[in-house]
Amino acid sequence: MKFLVDENTGIKVSHFLSEQGYDSVSATEKFLGFTDKVILKKAEQEKRIVITNDKDFGDLIFYHGLNSRGVVLLRLVDESVQNKIKIIKILLEKHQDKIKGNFVVVSENNIRVRKL
Numbered sequence: 001m002k003f004l005v006d007e008n009t010g011i012k013v014s015h016f017l018s019e020q021g022y023d024s025v026s027a028t029e030k031f032l033g034f035t036d037k038v039i040l041k042k043a044e045q046e047k048r049i050v051i052t053n054d055k056d057f058g059d060l061i062f063y064h065g066l067n068s069r070g071v072v073l074l075r076l077v078d079e080s081v082q083n084k085i086k087i088i089k090i091l092l093e094k095h096q097d098k099i100k101g102n103f104v105v106v107s108e109n110n111i112r113v114r115k116l
Contacts, residue, residue: 001100002069004043006052007032009074012081013051013088020092023048040066049099051088053079058103061116068116073105083108 002023005014010028017024025048027039034042036056043050049070050057057073060066072091076083091099091106098104098113105112 001096002046002048004031004039004046004048004050006036006039006050006054006057008053009051009084010081013084016085017088020089036060037064037066040068044068061103068103070100070116071103072099073103075105075107077108 003014003017003025005017005024005026007027011026014024014026027034031039031042036054037060040050040057040060044067047069049072050068051072051074053074055073057071061068061071074084074087076087087106087108091104091111095111101116103114103116
């Protein structure tokens with residue numbers, strides 16, 4: 001599975017995914033300062049799933065019709081890097097089959113999946 005981790009989610013999350021054997025790039029390293037629209041298009045071109053804290057990606061997909069391989073939207077009370085990594089690890093261990101082709105909203109207590 002290939003990921004593009006948005007700037008607001010953090011480079012350490014991308015590094016964690018790479019350490020776990022996933023093909024992960026960080027927008028901070030590769031697309032610093034690019035708009036959400038461009039990030040989403042780059043992710044689609046590279047067949048990557050976007051991991052973000054930014055709700056604007058939902059608007060781009062559902063209201064503006066942009067394509068996506070999938071989006072994981074983190075809606076966390078605790079925005080620490082450690083908590084983001086913990087939640088992503090749980091998501092990948094228990095719900096990996098729900099990520100591709102879906103818009104997945106993840107919180108500490110819930111997961112919602114919407115087909116793209």
